[in-house]
Amino acid sequence: MQSDSSAVPPDDAPVEHRLQFTGTGGEYFRIWIVNLLLSILTFGIYSAWAKVRREQYFHRNTLLDGGGFDYHGDPKAILKGRIIAVALLFILSLVEKIAHDFYYPVVLVASPLVPWLMIRSFIFRSRNTSFRGLHFDFHGTYMGLCKAYLIPLIVLIVLSGTMAYFSEQAALEASRQSERAPYTGAILLGSMFGIFLLVPALLYRFKAFQFNHLAFGASRFESRFRLRSFYGIYLGVFVLLPLFAGLILASISVGIAIWAGIETREDLFAAITVLWSILKGNEILIWSLIFLGSLIYITALVVLPAWFAALLTNLVWNNTRLGKHRFKSDQTLWGVSWIVVSNLLLMLITLGLYWPWAKVRLTRYRAERAALLAVGSLDDFVAGATREKSAIGEEVADIFDFDIAF
Amino acid sequence: MPTKPPSLDACYYDGLSSRRRPVRLSVAGGYLLLDGPDGGRSVLAAAVRVSEAHGTAPRTLRFAGESAFCEAGQGPALDALLSALGYRDGIAARLQNRWRWAFVSLASVGLVLLAAYLYGLPWGARLIAPHVPIAAMRSLSDEALAQLDKYLLKPTALPEERRRKLQDGFQELAAADPALARYGDSLALGFRASPRIGPNAFALPGGQIILLDELVALCDDDAEILAILSHELGHLNKRHSIRMLIQSSVVAAITAVWFGDVSYAAGVVGGALLNSGYSRDMEREADDYAAGMLRRRGGSPALLASALEKLEASHLARRAEKERDEDGKSGRIMDWLSSHPDTGERIRQLRENPAAD
Known part of the structure; x- marks a missing residue:
C-alpha cells in the first residue's frame, strides 16, 4: 500500500489537503440524546464522559489526508474541572446574593486565577488532541498571558471605571438639568467608544498569544497577524454592514414614499394614520408583524456573530503556518448565514431537538472550508519533549490536569 | 476447508513521528499480526484497545502501554477482524448506535424532565x-x-x-x-x-x-x-x-x-x-x-x-x-x-x- 503523502511534490508547490468531516446529524443525535439521558440520570456526573464521547465523535470524524484526529481527554479530569468551576460560580453567586459588600473584593482577589485557568484549559485541550499519533501542545505561560494582556487590560479597567462613574453622574446631572451635563455625557460616550475601540486590540493580542504558543509535536505554529485586520473585521461586521443595511432600508422607504406621492409632513402623517387604521383592526397582521420583527432581530443576533466568527477564523488560519506548511480557510458570509439562519429556524420549530444536526452542519462547513497547504511530506513531524513524563511529577501534573472549558 | 482468516489494510503510526506506514492486519492464535514493508510484529489480542465506532470514521487499535497504534477504515473486514480478536462494543456505544435506543432515550428524557x-x-x-x-x-x-x-x-x-x-x-x-x-x-x-x-x-x-x-x-x-x-x-x-x-x-x-x-x-x-x-x-x-x-x-x-x-x-x-x-x-x-x-x-x-x- 502506497501512502498518499509519500509522493513528495517539489518544495515550491504546496498540495492542498482539505479537511473532511464524515459525521452526520443522525449519528450525533443518537450520541447526544443518550448522553443527555445518562447525564440527567446521574445528576450531571456523566456529563464529563458525555463530553469525551462528543469530542471523540467530532475529532475522529475530522479527517486530514485520510487520517483522523483524536481526542484523549480523561473524563475524571473533566469532572474535576467542572466541580471546581461549579463551586467557584456557586461561591461567587452566594457572595453576591448574601454578602453583597464583599462581592467586588472577592472578585478582585479571585481574578488572578482567570489567566491561570485559561492556560490550564488550553494546555488540556491541546495535549489531548492528536493527529497521526502526535499530540498538540501549548507552551504559553501565566506570565506570558498576563504580559500580553496587561496594558490593554489596564486601559480597559480605567475606561470601564470612567464609564461607570460618569453614567451615574450623567443621570444625576440630567435630572438636575445641570449645565455640565453635556460635558459629562461627552466623557461617558468617549469612554464607551474607547472600550469599543479596545476590543479588537484585545482579541488581536489574545489570538497572537494563543496561536504562537500552539505546537504539533515538537513543531511550533507561527502566526503573523496585523492589528488592522482585526479592526477591519470588527468595523466591517459591527459598523459598516449595519450602516449599509440601514441605508438600504432608508432608501427603500424613501422610494416608497416618493412612489406613494408623500411630499409634505402632513402627507406623511396621513399615510401613517392610514397604515395605523389598517393595522389596528387586524389582529393577524399585528401578530405577523411582531413575529416578523422578532425574527429579523433574532436573525441579526445570530448572523452578525457568525459573520464575525467566520471572518476571524479565515484571518487566523490564513496567517498561520506550521513549519513549511500553511493553512487556508475560505468561509463565506453567505455560507455561514444560510447555515446559522436555517439552523435557528429548525431549532425553533423542533424546540431545540434539531441541535445535533445544527452542530454537525456548522462543523462540516467549517471543516470543509479549511485546508492544509502542505509543502512536502506530512511524515516528518516528531513528538515534542513535553510528552515525556519526567519533567514534572505525575501526581502534581494530575492535580492540575483538568479542563474547565464548557 | 477453513474460512480465510480475517485481514485488512491499515495505517501504522509509532507515536514518535507523524510517519504513516502501511500495514496488513490479521489475527492468528490469539495475536494481532502486523505486517508491512518496514517489517512486522505481533500484539497479544488482550492488549489491543479498540476505539468506539464513531459513525463511519476510521477506528484505532491501540496497544496497552505503547504510544504506537493502527488506524483502520470501517467495514466488514474490520468487523471480522475485531470479532476474531474477541472485541465487543461497550453498553453506551451500543446504545448510541441504534435508533430504537435513541427514541427510548428521547422519551425517557421527556418523562424524567416531566417527573x-x-x-x-x-x-x-x-x-x-x-x-x-x-x-x-x-x-x-x-x-x-x-x-x-x-x-x-x-x-x-x-x-x-x-x-x-x-x-x-x-x-x-x-x-x-x-x-x-x-x-x-x-x-x-x-x-x-x-x-x-x-x-x-x-x-x-x-x-x-x-x-x-x-x-x-x-x-x-x-x-x-x-x-x-x-x-x-x-x-x-x-x-x-x-x-x-x-x-x-x-x-x-x-x-x-x-x-x-x-x-x-x-x-x-x-x-x-x-x-x-x-x-x-x-x-x-x-x-x-x-x-x-x-x-x-x-x-x-x-x-x-x-x-x-x-x-x-x-x-x-x-x-x-x-x-x-x-x-x-x-x-x-x-x-x-x-x-x-x-x-x-x-x-x-x-x-x-x-x-x-
Whole structure:
C-alpha cells in the first residue's frame, strides 16, 4: 500500500489537503440524546464522559489526508474541572446574593486565577488532541498571558471605571438639568467608544498569544497577524454592514414614499394614520408583524456573530503556518448565514431537538472550508519533549490536569 | 476447508513521528499480526484497545502501554477482524448506535424532565426552603417592593384609625403562630393602594404582607380581611414564596441552558409560562392553615370563603370591563399566563369541610 503523502511534490508547490468531516446529524443525535439521558440520570456526573464521547465523535470524524484526529481527554479530569468551576460560580453567586459588600473584593482577589485557568484549559485541550499519533501542545505561560494582556487590560479597567462613574453622574446631572451635563455625557460616550475601540486590540493580542504558543509535536505554529485586520473585521461586521443595511432600508422607504406621492409632513402623517387604521383592526397582521420583527432581530443576533466568527477564523488560519506548511480557510458570509439562519429556524420549530444536526452542519462547513497547504511530506513531524513524563511529577501534573472549558 | 482468516489494510503510526506506514492486519492464535514493508510484529489480542465506532470514521487499535497504534477504515473486514480478536462494543456505544435506543432515550428524557418538574422540583424546594436565610429573602423582597412601589402601587388612602385596627388584628393573628417568629421584625403588614391590580393582598418572601385598599373596600367586615390575612400568613408559614422562588429560578436556569443556543428570550418566556403564581396545592395549604387559625380563634372558615367569593366576583367583573375596553387583547394573554387555581372549588371546600384540619 502506497501512502498518499509519500509522493513528495517539489518544495515550491504546496498540495492542498482539505479537511473532511464524515459525521452526520443522525449519528450525533443518537450520541447526544443518550448522553443527555445518562447525564440527567446521574445528576450531571456523566456529563464529563458525555463530553469525551462528543469530542471523540467530532475529532475522529475530522479527517486530514485520510487520517483522523483524536481526542484523549480523561473524563475524571473533566469532572474535576467542572466541580471546581461549579463551586467557584456557586461561591461567587452566594457572595453576591448574601454578602453583597464583599462581592467586588472577592472578585478582585479571585481574578488572578482567570489567566491561570485559561492556560490550564488550553494546555488540556491541546495535549489531548492528536493527529497521526502526535499530540498538540501549548507552551504559553501565566506570565506570558498576563504580559500580553496587561496594558490593554489596564486601559480597559480605567475606561470601564470612567464609564461607570460618569453614567451615574450623567443621570444625576440630567435630572438636575445641570449645565455640565453635556460635558459629562461627552466623557461617558468617549469612554464607551474607547472600550469599543479596545476590543479588537484585545482579541488581536489574545489570538497572537494563543496561536504562537500552539505546537504539533515538537513543531511550533507561527502566526503573523496585523492589528488592522482585526479592526477591519470588527468595523466591517459591527459598523459598516449595519450602516449599509440601514441605508438600504432608508432608501427603500424613501422610494416608497416618493412612489406613494408623500411630499409634505402632513402627507406623511396621513399615510401613517392610514397604515395605523389598517393595522389596528387586524389582529393577524399585528401578530405577523411582531413575529416578523422578532425574527429579523433574532436573525441579526445570530448572523452578525457568525459573520464575525467566520471572518476571524479565515484571518487566523490564513496567517498561520506550521513549519513549511500553511493553512487556508475560505468561509463565506453567505455560507455561514444560510447555515446559522436555517439552523435557528429548525431549532425553533423542533424546540431545540434539531441541535445535533445544527452542530454537525456548522462543523462540516467549517471543516470543509479549511485546508492544509502542505509543502512536502506530512511524515516528518516528531513528538515534542513535553510528552515525556519526567519533567514534572505525575501526581502534581494530575492535580492540575483538568479542563474547565464548557 | 477453513474460512480465510480475517485481514485488512491499515495505517501504522509509532507515536514518535507523524510517519504513516502501511500495514496488513490479521489475527492468528490469539495475536494481532502486523505486517508491512518496514517489517512486522505481533500484539497479544488482550492488549489491543479498540476505539468506539464513531459513525463511519476510521477506528484505532491501540496497544496497552505503547504510544504506537493502527488506524483502520470501517467495514466488514474490520468487523471480522475485531470479532476474531474477541472485541465487543461497550453498553453506551451500543446504545448510541441504534435508533430504537435513541427514541427510548428521547422519551425517557421527556418523562424524567416531566417527573422532575412535577415532583422532584417541589420536593427539593420544600427541602431547601427552611434553610434559606430570612435576611437574604428580606433584601430581595425590599427590592421587589421598591419596584412595585415605583410602577404598580400607590400610597394607601385608608384613615389611620382603620389601619391601626387592622394592624392590631394582624399582630394578634401573627402572634398566635410561634412558627412565624422566625421572620422577626420582617413580619409586618403594609398598606398600599393599586387601582391597576384591584382588590388583593400578597405575601413577600421576606415576611411582609401587603394589603391593598381595594380589598379593604370590597370586604364589609374586618373579620373577612383578617381571614384573607391568615391565608397570606399560611403562605409565609409554609414558605410558599421562597419555594416558588427556588422552583422558578431552577426552571429559568434549565430552560436558559436548553434554549441558550436558540435564544435567551425563548428560555425566559418558557420559564414564565411554566411558573407563575402559587400552585393549586400551595393555595390549598394556605387555605387549610387559615381555616385552622380561624377556628382556633372562634371564627369560621366560611369567612375566608365569603371573602374569596367577593374577590372572585370582582375579578370577573374587572376582566369583563377590561375586555370591553381593550378588545380583551392584553387581558386574555395575562389570564392565559397566570395559573388559575379554581376558586369555586376552594370556596366549596372551605364551606363544606369546616372541621377538616
